[in-house]
Amino acid sequence: MLDGLRLIDPHIHQWDPYTTPREVSLPAKIVRRVPVIKGALVKAVPRPDREFVGDPQYVLAPYLPQNYLADARPLDVEAIVHIEAAWHGKGPLGSVGETRWIASLPFGVDGTPRLGGIVVRADPTKPDVAEVLDAHLAASNLVRGVRLSAAHHDDPGVRSWTPRAGLLASRDFLAGFSAVADRSLTFEAWVYSHQLRDVAVLAREYPETTIVLDHYGTPVGLGGPRGANTGTTEAERTEILSRWREDIAAVAAEPNVVAKHSGLAMPVVGLPTPPAGSPVPREQLRDLMAPLVEHTESVFGPDRTMWASNFPMDKPNTALPRAAKLLVEILGSAAQHEKLFRANAARVYRIEGVS
Numbered sequence: 001m002l003d004g005l006r007l008i009d010p011h012i013h014q015w016d017p018y019t020t021p022r023e024v025s026l027p028a029k030i031v032r033r034v035p036v037i038k039g040a041l042v043k044a045v046p047r048p049d050r051e052f053v054g055d056p057q058y059v060l061a062p063y064l065p066q067n068y069l070a071d072a073r074p075l076d077v078e079a080i081v082h083i084e085a086a087w088h089g090k091g092p093l094g095s096v097g098e099t100r101w102i103a104s105l106p107f108g109v110d111g112t113p114r115l116g117g118i119v120v121r122a123d124p125t126k127p128d129v130a131e132v133l134d135a136h137l138a139a140s141n142l143v144r145g146v147r148l149s150a151a152h153h154d155d156p157g158v159r160s161w162t163p164r165a166g167l168l169a170s171r172d173f174l175a176g177f178s179a180v181a182d183r184s185l186t187f188e189a190w191v192y193s194h195q196l197r198d199v200a201v202l203a204r205e206y207p208e209t210t211i212v213l214d215h216y217g218t219p220v221g222l223g224g225p226r227g228a229n230t231g232t233t234e235a236e237r238t239e240i241l242s243r244w245r246e247d248i249a250a251v252a253a254e255p256n257v258v259a260k261h262s263g264l265a266m267p268v269v270g271l272p273t274p275p276a277g278s279p280v281p282r283e284q285l286r287d288l289m290a291p292l293v294e295h296t297e298s299v300f301g302p303d304r305t306m307w308a309s310n311f312p313m314d315k316p317n318t319a320l321p322r323a324a325k326l327l328v329e330i331l332g333s334a335a336q337h338e339k340l341f342r343a344n345a346a347r348v349y350r351i352e353g354v355s
Contacts, residue, residue, distance in 0.1 A: 010345040011308030013085040048159035054267030054316030065112040079116030116351035117144035124176030145186035157227030169201040193219035196247035203254035215263025223270030252299035262308035265317035
């Protein structure tokens with residue numbers, strides 16, 4: 001199905017909670033030293049966090065180039081783009097440590113894909129955003145874009161990644177975003193599906209900046225109940241999908257937005273996380289993916305979509321090659337493999353050496 005095609009994966013995360021500053025660094029180190037307490041520690045994790053990550057083993061352990069290579073096989077991934085992954089550095093320039101660390105990892109060694117680009121964390125609402133961006137750019141010539149996670153949910157049982165609703169459309173964010181635009185960087189828009197209209201506001205305000213929509217806007221509860229009261233009935237899930245269809249079309253109407261086919265196996269979408277090593281049944285995942293994949297491809301078109309694995313965040317529910325093959329199966333003859341799995345990502349992230 002993808003035989004002979006060299007792929008670019010424009011959305012992966014790398015981390016090592018043992019040696020770098022992460023939210024989970026302390027519990028990860030404790031579990032490493034005293035494995036027997038892992039079960040009790042996991043039960044103590046707040047429900048919103050458990051429902052977001054699914055199986056915590058993937059965030060408590062390092063995920064490095066060789067781990068990704070093992071997950072991607074037998075796909076032939078030529079290059080990857082690392083997306084910022086909640087680095088907890090201290091001080092205004094703390095996030096720059098992640099860029100330096102990523103640039104030092106052994107990509108392109110022993111069969112691992114090469115590092116094609118880095119998307120960094122920076123906050124346009126902060127007065128020092130220009131200084132932070134320049135420090136990232138000085139740390140690596142592979143910096144291609146910025147992400148500030150804007151996913152916020154009113155359901156207290158769903159994890160929010162920012163305390164502010166409507167962040168991307170707020171006055172201070174839009175004013176500070178000029179620092180991103182002036183440096184010709186892309187912006188990675190990750191929101192929950194009810195926030196999609198904010199992405200359209202940002203895109204209209206900065207029409208010359210490429211906005212990359214992550215994970216279909218993550219429709220929480222579409223696959224099953226999440227949080228305290230999201231997606232609890234079939235009628236509610238139908239309404240989530242209906243609103244998503246309208247809002248994703250509004251985002252696609254902005255020509256500077258591109259979309260990733262990614263993230264539908266994230267546990268927060270609503271799939272029940274199976275026992276470790278037993279992925280969600282193929283048919284169940286396909287049934288969830290199909291309406292979103294088909295509509296996204298229809299409204300964005302083949303020149304503005306790209307496959308991305310979102311590994312290891314999708315790993316609790318699916319294998320990486322299976323997710324890629326399901327995308328091809330769903331799109332059928334409409335799938336333009338070269339654009340979907342390679343050319344569009346190479347263009348958006350300016351990945352060098354890709355013909």
